[in-house]
Amino acid sequence: MNIFRAHDVGDDWDEVRAELTRAFEVAREAARAEESIVFMVHHDDLLGRRGPGRAMVAAGLLSAARSAALEGSRKGWTANVVAFDDDADPTHVERWAKRLAEDPAGITGELLRVGVSHIGKALP
Numbered sequence: 208m209n210i211f212r213a214h215d216v217g218d219d220w221d222e223v224r225a226e227l228t229r230a231f232e233v234a235r236e237a238a239r240a241e242e243s244i245v246f247m248v249h250h251d252d253l254l255g256r257r258g259p260g261r262a263m264v265a266a267g268l269l270s271a272a273r274s275a276a277l278e279g280s281r282k283g284w285t286a287n288v289v290a291f292d293d294d295a296d297p298t299h300v301e302r303w304a305k306r307l308a309e310d311p312a313g314i315t316g317e318l319l320r321v322g323v324s325h326i327g328k329a330l331p
Contacts, residue, residue, distance in 0.1 A: 208308045209237040209244040213252070213268060218260040226264050234275055234286070243285040245308045246272050247300065250290040250324055265290075269318060276316030285315035292322030 211233045216222040230246065237244040251257045252265035268288060275286035287307045291300040300321045307314065 208305065209233060209242055210247060210304045210308050211244065211268070212247040213249070213261075213264050216260045216264055218258055220260075223260045223263050227267050230264075230268055230271065234271060237284070238275065238278065241279075241282050241284050243279070243287075243308050243311055244272075244275065245286075245304045246288045247304055248288060248290050250292040250320060250322060253290055253318075272318075273316045280315055285311040287311065287314060287316070288318045290318060290320045292320075292324035294324065295322035 211230050213230070214226055216226050234244050246268040248265040248268055249257065249261070252261040253269065255262035272286040272288045279285055285307070289300060289304045289307065291297075303319055303321055307319065
């Protein structure tokens with residue numbers, strides 16, 4: 208099962224690059240094995256609320272999932288992102304990531320938000 212949970216990084220470019228490289232290596236191995244992958248990121252990082260370094264990683268992983276989904280759709284594997292907030296039950300977050308990695312039921316290239324912090328907000 209290929210689930211990549213983004214680590215918290217600072218605003219140092221070397222930290223950001225190292226985390227994106229780590230994600231790329233996991234995704235590359237999943238693609239070679241023709242297996243689905245799920246990236247897990249903090250919801251606030253997608254909106255830049257926890258610093259530019261974390262935002263770069265989260266946005267990069269969302270973009271990577273969407274690009275990988277296109278490639279995987281031709282070969283039968285998927286790529287998705289699970290975004291969670293601080294109030295999300297970690298068990299629910301893990302359950303959704305596992306479900307999308309094991310049996311995505313045709314879902315690919317999507318962002319699934321787990322938690323309630325996004326409700327009632329206009330999001331990009």
